[in-house]
Amino acid sequence: MSEQPESPGLVKRAHLGVLIAMQLVMALELLFLVRDARWMHVFLVVSVMAATLVPVVARKRLPVVIPSELQLLAILFIFATLFLGEVRDYYEWLWWWDLALHGTAGLLLGLLGFLIVYILNENELVDLRMRPSFIALFAFFFGLGIGTLWEMFEFAMDQLFGFTMQKPMLGDPSGLTDTMWDLIVDAIGAAVMSFIGWRTMKEQRKGRIDNWVRRFIQRNPQLFYRGK
Structure with missing residues (x-):
């Protein structure tokens, strides 16, 4: 299969543009939060700004x-x-916002789990070849596992700092219903991505994945080759 054209420069410019726009929006919001003395939200916004800047500043x-x-x-x-x-x-404001984000998270985490194992198959330091069905299963449980850790984080933040990350839902003020629906949507997203990855490998339609993996290996040779 012929290689797909790559445009890393375009992606980098889009990444930088989105990052700058987000930082400006959050900086403006930060001024209003400081004015209103909403210190917990000030801490949260500063943390988000730092988390999104670190991979760029310290790359x-x-x-x-x-x-x-x-x-x-x-x-x-x-x-x-x-x-x-x-x-x-x-x-x-939007009752579906939480479910939409958890569904997206399930898809992204399923993709990440799939790529982790797929990349291991390309690593000469790992003498292992895994079947597509195992890679798909790993991707599913990886996505669901990270989603579960996130729900534990939400519970801890609510208990320790008085946040309301676990929302009342369908008449249940405890947040348990919200947590369970979040996990269900996480599982659906991870399952969809795992199935897509499995079909992609089974039908050998791997051009885009191979291109992504090849670029990752070229940028990080120390992870894949002896003596690097």
Whole structure:
């Protein structure tokens, strides 16, 4: 199969443009939060700003070169979850916001789990070849596992700092119904992505995946080749 044309420069420019726009929006919001003395939200916004800036500012110090595509997806998700969801109260305004984000998270985490194992198959330091069905199963449980850890994080933040990350839902004020629906949607998203990955490998339609993996290996040879 012929290689797909790559445009890393375009992706990097899009990543930088989105990052700058988000930082400006959050900086403006930060001024209003400080004015209103909403210190917990000030802390949250500063944390989000730092989390989205670190991979760009300190990229030369990171042990692994993170592709711009993944960085862009990560900052968009963090922005939608913590800034729009928690600070701007989209969880209260839009009843489907939380479910949409968890469904997206399931898809992205399923994709990440799939790529982790797929890349291991390309690593000469790992003498292992895994069947497509195992890779798909790993991707599913990886996505669901990270989703479960996130629900534990929400519970801890609510208990320790008085947040309301676990929302009342369908008449249940405890947040348990919200948590269970979040996990169900996580599982659906992870299952969909795992199935797509399995079909892709079974039918050998791997051109785009191979291109992505090849670029990741070229940027991080120390992870894949002896003596690097």
